[in-house]
Amino acid sequence: MIKNFQELNETSAKCAACLSAKFTGNDGKRHIVLCGGTGCLSSKSDEITAEFKKIIAEKNLGDKVTVNQVGCFGFCSQGPFVKIYPEDTLYRLVKVEDVQEIVEKDIEGGEVVDRLLYVDPATAEKVTKQDDINFYKKQVRIALHGCGSLNPEDINENLGAGAFKGLARALQMDRADVIQEVLDSGLRGRGGGGFPTGRKWQFAYAQPEGEKYVVCNGDEGDPGAFMDRSILEGNPLAVIEGMMIAGYAIGAQNGYFYVRAEYPIAVNRLKIAIKQAEELGLLGDNILGTNFSFRVHIRLGAGAFVCGEETALLNSIEGQRGMPRPRPPFPAVKGLWGKPSIINNVETLACVPYILREGKDAFAKYGTERSKGTKVFALGGKINNVGLVEIPMGTTLRELIYDIGGGIPDGKKFKAIQTGGPSGGCLTAEDLDAEIDFDNLVAKGSMMGSGGAIVRDDDNCMVDVAKYYMEFIYDESCGKCSPCRIGTKRMLEILTKITDGKATMDDLTELEELAENVKSNSLCGLGQTAPNPILSTLKHFRDEYIAHIVDKKCPAHICKNLMQYTIEQDKCFGCGVCARSCPVNAINKTDYTAPGKKLPSYQIDQAKCVKCGMCIASCKFKAIIKK
Amino acid sequence: MAHLQEAAVKKINEICDRYVDETTPLMMILSDIQKEYGYIPLEVQELVSERTGISVAEIYGVVTFYSFFSLKPKGKYVIGCCLGTACYVKGAQQIIDKFSELIGIKPGETSEDGLFTLDALRCIGACGIAPAVTINGKVYPKLTVDSVPKVVAEYREMEANN
Numbered sequence: 001m002i003k004n005f006q007e008l009n010e011t012s013a014k015c016a017a018c019l020s021a022k023f024t025g026n027d028g029k030r031h032i033v034l035c036g037g038t039g040c041l042s043s044k045s046d047e048i049t050a051e052f053k054k055i056i057a058e059k060n061l062g063d064k065v066t067v068n069q070v071g072c073f074g075f076c077s078q079g080p081f082v083k084i085y086p087e088d089t090l091y092r093l094v095k096v097e098d099v100q101e102i103v104e105k106d107i108e109g110g111e112v113v114d115r116l117l118y119v120d121p122a123t124a125e126k127v128t129k130q131d132d133i134n135f136y137k138k139q140v141r142i143a144l145h146g147c148g149s150l151n152p153e154d155i156n157e158n159l160g161a162g163a164f165k166g167l168a169r170a171l172q173m174d175r176a177d178v179i180q181e182v183l184d185s186g187l188r189g190r191g192g193g194g195f196p197t198g199r200k201w202q203f204a205y206a207q208p209e210g211e212k213y214v215v216c217n218g219d220e221g222d223p224g225a226f227m228d229r230s231i232l233e234g235n236p237l238a239v240i241e242g243m244m245i246a247g248y249a250i251g252a253q254n255g256y257f258y259v260r261a262e263y264p265i266a267v268n269r270l271k272i273a274i275k276q277a278e279e280l281g282l283l284g285d286n287i288l289g290t291n292f293s294f295r296v297h298i299r300l301g302a303g304a305f306v307c308g309e310e311t312a313l314l315n316s317i318e319g320q321r322g323m324p325r326p327r328p329p330f331p332a333v334k335g336l337w338g339k340p341s342i343i344n345n346v347e348t349l350a351c352v353p354y355i356l357r358e359g360k361d362a363f364a365k366y367g368t369e370r371s372k373g374t375k376v377f378a379l380g381g382k383i384n385n386v387g388l389v390e391i392p393m394g395t396t397l398r399e400l401i402y403d404i405g406g407g408i409p410d411g412k413k414f415k416a417i418q419t420g421g422p423s424g425g426c427l428t429a430e431d432l433d434a435e436i437d438f439d440n441l442v443a444k445g446s447m448m449g450s451g452g453a454i455v456r457d458d459d460n461c462m463v464d465v466a467k468y469y470m471e472f473i474y475d476e477s478c479g480k481c482s483p484c485r486i487g488t489k490r491m492l493e494i495l496t497k498i499t500d501g502k503a504t505m506d507d508l509t510e511l512e513e514l515a516e517n518v519k520s521n522s523l524c525g526l527g528q529t530a531p532n533p534i535l536s537t538l539k540h541f542r543d544e545y546i547a548h549i550v551d552k553k554c555p556a557h558i559c560k561n562l563m564q565y566t567i568e569q570d571k572c573f574g575c576g577v578c579a580r581s582c583p584v585n586a587i588n589k590t591d592y593t594a595p596g597k598k599l600p601s602y603q604i605d606q607a608k609c610v611k612c613g614m615c616i617a618s619c620k621f622k623a624i625i626k627k
Numbered sequence: 628m629a630h631l632q633e634a635a636v637k638k639i640n641e642i643c644d645r646y647v648d649e650t651t652p653l654m655m656i657l658s659d660i661q662k663e664y665g666y667i668p669l670e671v672q673e674l675v676s677e678r679t680g681i682s683v684a685e686i687y688g689v690v691t692f693y694s695f696f697s698l699k700p701k702g703k704y705v706i707g708c709c710l711g712t713a714c715y716v717k718g719a720q721q722i723i724d725k726f727s728e729l730i731g732i733k734p735g736e737t738s739e740d741g742l743f744t745l746d747a748l749r750c751i752g753a754c755g756i757a758p759a760v761t762i763n764g765k766v767y768p769k770l771t772v773d774s775v776p777k778v779v780a781e782y783r784e785m786e787a788n789n
Contacts, residue, residue, distance in 0.1 A: 038753055038766075039753055039755040039756050041766075042753060042756060042759070042765075042766030042767075042768050043756065043768055076754070076755020076756065077755055079755065079756075221749070222750070223711035223712045223713070223749055223750030224711060224712040224750055224754055225750075226750075226753075226754060226755075261658065261695055262751055264764075299654065299655070300654070300655075300658055301693075301695075302654060302657070302658060302661075302693035302694070302695035302696060303693055303694035303695040303749075304692065304693050304694065305749065316654060317651065317654070318650075318651045319651035319652065319653030319654050319681075319689065320651075320653075320685075320688075320689065321689055321692040322692065337650060337651075378754060380712065380713035380754040380755075380757065381712070381713055381716050381717075382716065386713075386754065386755045386757075387755055418712070421712070452712070454712045454713060454716065456716065460716060468712070468715060472749070476749075478692075612721070613721075
């Protein structure tokens with residue numbers, strides 16, 4: 001039990017010494033840590049961990065070597081990761097079969113296993129340490145603090161890294177001063193809206209004393225974003241601590257986590273963290289000997305995107321359909337079970353302990369004038385370094401995509417980056433030097449959203465992209481208000497017409513009108529932002545829409561009804577591999593033999609072709625083209 | 628309610644009783660039932676209504692609103708193809724089409740032998756290993772269309788050996 005501030009200090013100091021011994025090797029041991037994030041676990045990180053433990057036991061190295069899983073390293077495309085302290089050697093793309101070699105060569109022989117090191121694609125040089133990899137160089141880890149280095153299931157490691165020091169400082173401050181500190185740090189909501197966190201707290205603080213709630217929004221629904229999951233998996237205690245600080249500030253005694261049911265590992269780690277904190281008396285009654293009591297509860301979502309909207313989320317916790325409520329009254333006045341409540345996103349709460357521990361200036365020194373601190377982005381799509389990155393606000397898109405993301409694969413050209421998921425918009429090459437912050441992205445016609453960043457190259461059709469998001473929103477619309485319920489369906493119908501090559505320019509005008517109407521008349525954020533992908537692709541790629549409508553062509557050759565596979569007869573050697581690979585027997589021999597070829601060429605029967613693309617993949621002579 | 632087995636009635640009542648101290652326990656009760664039985668048919672909803680006093684209309688409304696709750700039983704193996712953005716741009720549609728073709732069911736359906744259910748999922752947050760497919764929770768990373776037949780065969784074989 002940790003009963004007061006002094007005991008917390010003593011425990012922290014003891015744990016810090018252990019932790020530092022791990023990193024520096026002062027304990028005379030070697031420490032093997034593996035990534036325990038969802039991405040790496042699905043690439044058998046668990047089996048690799050077990051294999052390490054087995055071999056270490058077989059060789060009787062148990063007292064000299066430890067094996068542990070830590071939170072997500074973030075560099076998912078190179079996982080699973082294995083890191084060895086104190087040398088700080090990082091191995092990537094590790095397989096179960098590699099374990100024996102790592103133990104024998106590195107752990108026993110003290111020699112680095114060269115072939116498992118990261119190779120810088122630009123210089124072809126091997127990189128031994130994580131911090132020297134370009135992907136990590138420009139990152140600043142505040143919200144992702146501890147992810148990739150601390151064991152999330154061991155509260156002592158977290159205490160050694162400063163956990164609960166922020167809470168301790170807050171508890172020795174006046175409640176209003178805690179709010180002022182958060183306000184001064186410039187922290188804004190990381191879930192999408194960018195509303196100043198301290199301001200939200202002020203509203204709830206101003207309500208009469210009584211039952212109040214802190215709710216953590218972990219219903220991360222934006223397809224392509226997974227930072228909340230990684231934070232909950234990698235450092236759940238930081239989010240709990242952030243929630244407690246918020247609770248102290250507004251006068252709440254209970255906190256609720258609302259987490260997607262799709263995130264079982266995150267939920268499990270959260271449960272472990274809560275249990276460990278309770279055992280130490282850091283959650284419960286009279287925390288650290290003060291009058292502050294706080295309890296944390298977990299609620300699971302059940303697969304509805306709209307529950308990420310805060311009032312819909314409240315309804316869901318209350319056991320109802322997840323439909324948004326009209327505002328006002330705002331949740332800060334009348335929220336969960338009618339009581340004043342604040343709803344903060346996972347990443348927002350993860351930043352709070354840092355602000356209280358290190359002070360508002362330590363946070364505000366990063367960022368731009370109106371967007372302080374850092375933001376986590378989930379880089380995905382057509383980019384070399386797929387993964388989770390945390391960058392100071394004000395980093396340019398170019399730095400994000402090229403320096404950190406390593407550019408576009410296969411030498412393709414960058415076309416657009418979608419930020420803010422289905423609620424956001426796309427930014428193009430002309431925006432590459434824009435600084436990333438809340439207001440700048442909005443000014444450019446997109447938004448920060450929760451931090452999904454999907455990169456697209458020339459092979460992506462932007463009308464298809466807009467249609468994809470509209471299908472998503474149409475499916476997820478809760479049906480409460482008619483602009484969203486009917487509007488998204490009609491917009492999807494028009495987009496389908498366009499991609500089928502059946503639309504006219506009048507349809508385009510109607511689509512734009514409809515988009516504006518849905519935007520201004522929907523009840524909640526989901527509907528209000530639903531037309532954004534259409535509006536922003538129309539702004540930047542109107543020519544693609546027109547190509548579909550007027551020329552009946554899909555420039556990226558994605559829309560099936562607007563493209564054809566054809567065999568260039570003069571290039572065809574007549575080998576017939578394509579005909580054999582075709583699942584619908586749409587390829588037949590002709591009686592034409594091209595000059596210089598020995599066999600008659602083949603052709604595709606367009607009426608039969610299902611446009612699966614098997615033939616193009618099978619042709620060795622590149623004689624088949626899409627057009 | 629006649630055709631609910633006694634054991635099931637007991638279990639469901641037990642699940643309802645787990646949350647008697649909660650102000651609004653419905654979501655938690657339904658999640659547990661879904662986890663236990665794989666679906667929440669009308670008979671069970673009536674039972675929950677009796678035990679908790681929440682109207683069947685309300686329960687039905689909640690069950691049909693959330694995609695995690697199902698009115699019909701699912702197959703023994705639930706194949707979830709992620710169609711989130713990151714997976715979609717890496718060809719997830721072709722992958723689900725292939726599953727669909729091989730098993731002979733559309734997304735959302737269960738095969739007649741009760742072996743497979745094919746689901747199109749929203750982003751499962753495994754974007755780093757796109758395109759991703761989960762079968763009963765096991766994640767298959769970076770699947771290709773060509774590897775789909777092998778995956779299906781793996782499960783059919785497992786079934787044949789049982």
